[in-house]
Amino acid sequence: MREVLVDIERWRRQGKRVALARLVDLEGSGPRLPGAAMAISDDGEVAGSVSGGCVEGAVVAEALDVLAGDGPGRLVTFGYSDDEAFAVGLTCGGTMHLFVERLDW
Amino acid sequence: MTGTGAVFDDLATALRAERPVALATVVAGAGVGGALLVEPGRDGRGTLGDPDLDRVVGRDAEAELQAGTSGVRHYGPRGEARRDDVSVFIESFAPPPRMVIFGAVDFTAALVRLAKVLGYRVTVCDAREVFATKARFPFADEVVVDWPNRLLERIGHELGPRDAVCVLTHDHKFDVPAVVAAMRTKVGYLGAMGSRRTHAERLDRLRREGVGDDDLARLMAPIGLDIGARTPEETAVAVCAEIIALRTGRPAPSLREGEGPIHR
Structure with missing residues (x-):
C-alpha cells in the first residue's frame, strides 16, 4: 500500500475521485501478500498492483464500478479459472480476496 | 461521517515519519468501509462503527504490528471473540528495517542502492x-564519519532481527571492532567481507578479543551467497540474497559454508 499513497494524494489534489483495491486474504499459492494494493482514479489512471498481472484489468473494472455507485466498498474474489480459457483468473491455482473501496474526503 | 480518505492522510503522515502504524478496515458485515488507524502510544483515529469493536481491534492491531503481519480477523458487532459478524482487515506497517554498512568503498555504493530498492533505511559509516x-x-539515508564501535554504542540497542550489519572494510583495524560491537546487538544479520585468508586471520583476532564460538556462528563471512558474483553490483545481490535466505531459512549456498577461492 505504501507505494500507492503518493499517487492517491496527487489525484486528490487534482480533484479526482479515487478507489483503492487491497489484497486482504489469500488461499493457496499467489504472487503477492495481503496488503498488496492498487489505486485507481475515476479517469482510469492506475498505480500499484495486486497480483502478477492476472487480475488487474478486472480490478480496474470493479474499482470504476465502485466509484460509479454509492456503496462504501465490496469484497471481490478471484480464483482459478479452468472452465473458460479467457475468463479472469489465476493460473497459479490460488484464490485471492480483494477489498475494493472508494476513498472519501 | 469523516471520510476514510482522512484516515489515509493520517496514514501517509505516519509512514513518512517512519512511525509504526496499523490500518484496520471493515471488509464484510455491518459498517463496511469503516477505517481505524492504530498507532502505539497514540489515540486511534477514525472508527469501525462501534467503540468496543474499536478497542478490541486496536489491541489486535498492535499485536499484528508487533509481529509484522497483516490479515483478516472476525468479530461480533461489539468486538466479541469467536463470532463472525464483522470481518476486519488489519494491515500493519512496521518501520523500514535498517542496514548499517561499515566501510566507504565501491562495494558499499552498490549495496546501498540495492538495499534502498529492498526498502532498508541505510547508514554508511567509516572513520575516514x-x-x-x-x-x-x-x-x-545517513553517512556517518566515526569508528564503527562508537556508532554501534550509540545505535546498537535499536537493531533487531529484521536489521542487518555489513562490514565491508576488510581492514582488521576497523572490522574487528565493528564485528565485536555488532555481536553485542540483537541484529538479525551480520556479515563481513574478505577473502578466506583475510577471514581466517580475522577469526584469530576475534577469538583473541574474547569472542566465543556461539557468537562467531552468527558471523556470515566471507559475506554473501556463492553465486560467482564479481562486480560490486553482483556482490550486492549475493549479500542481499543471503540476508533473505537467512531470514526465511531456505537452503542457499553461502560462501561461508564453502572452500577454496571466492573468485574462480
Whole structure:
C-alpha cells in the first residue's frame, strides 16, 4: 500500500475521485501478500498492483464500478479459472480476496 | 461521517515519519468501509462503527504490528471473540528495517542502492572522512564519519532481527571492532567481507578479543551467497540474497559454508 499513497494524494489534489483495491486474504499459492494494493482514479489512471498481472484489468473494472455507485466498498474474489480459457483468473491455482473501496474526503 | 480518505492522510503522515502504524478496515458485515488507524502510544483515529469493536481491534492491531503481519480477523458487532459478524482487515506497517554498512568503498555504493530498492533505511559509516561523504553515497539515508564501535554504542540497542550489519572494510583495524560491537546487538544479520585468508586471520583476532564460538556462528563471512558474483553490483545481490535466505531459512549456498577461492 505504501507505494500507492503518493499517487492517491496527487489525484486528490487534482480533484479526482479515487478507489483503492487491497489484497486482504489469500488461499493457496499467489504472487503477492495481503496488503498488496492498487489505486485507481475515476479517469482510469492506475498505480500499484495486486497480483502478477492476472487480475488487474478486472480490478480496474470493479474499482470504476465502485466509484460509479454509492456503496462504501465490496469484497471481490478471484480464483482459478479452468472452465473458460479467457475468463479472469489465476493460473497459479490460488484464490485471492480483494477489498475494493472508494476513498472519501 | 469523516471520510476514510482522512484516515489515509493520517496514514501517509505516519509512514513518512517512519512511525509504526496499523490500518484496520471493515471488509464484510455491518459498517463496511469503516477505517481505524492504530498507532502505539497514540489515540486511534477514525472508527469501525462501534467503540468496543474499536478497542478490541486496536489491541489486535498492535499485536499484528508487533509481529509484522497483516490479515483478516472476525468479530461480533461489539468486538466479541469467536463470532463472525464483522470481518476486519488489519494491515500493519512496521518501520523500514535498517542496514548499517561499515566501510566507504565501491562495494558499499552498490549495496546501498540495492538495499534502498529492498526498502532498508541505510547508514554508511567509516572513520575516514575523505571517503565517508554524502556525495559518494547519495542514496544512503545517513553517512556517518566515526569508528564503527562508537556508532554501534550509540545505535546498537535499536537493531533487531529484521536489521542487518555489513562490514565491508576488510581492514582488521576497523572490522574487528565493528564485528565485536555488532555481536553485542540483537541484529538479525551480520556479515563481513574478505577473502578466506583475510577471514581466517580475522577469526584469530576475534577469538583473541574474547569472542566465543556461539557468537562467531552468527558471523556470515566471507559475506554473501556463492553465486560467482564479481562486480560490486553482483556482490550486492549475493549479500542481499543471503540476508533473505537467512531470514526465511531456505537452503542457499553461502560462501561461508564453502572452500577454496571466492573468485574462480
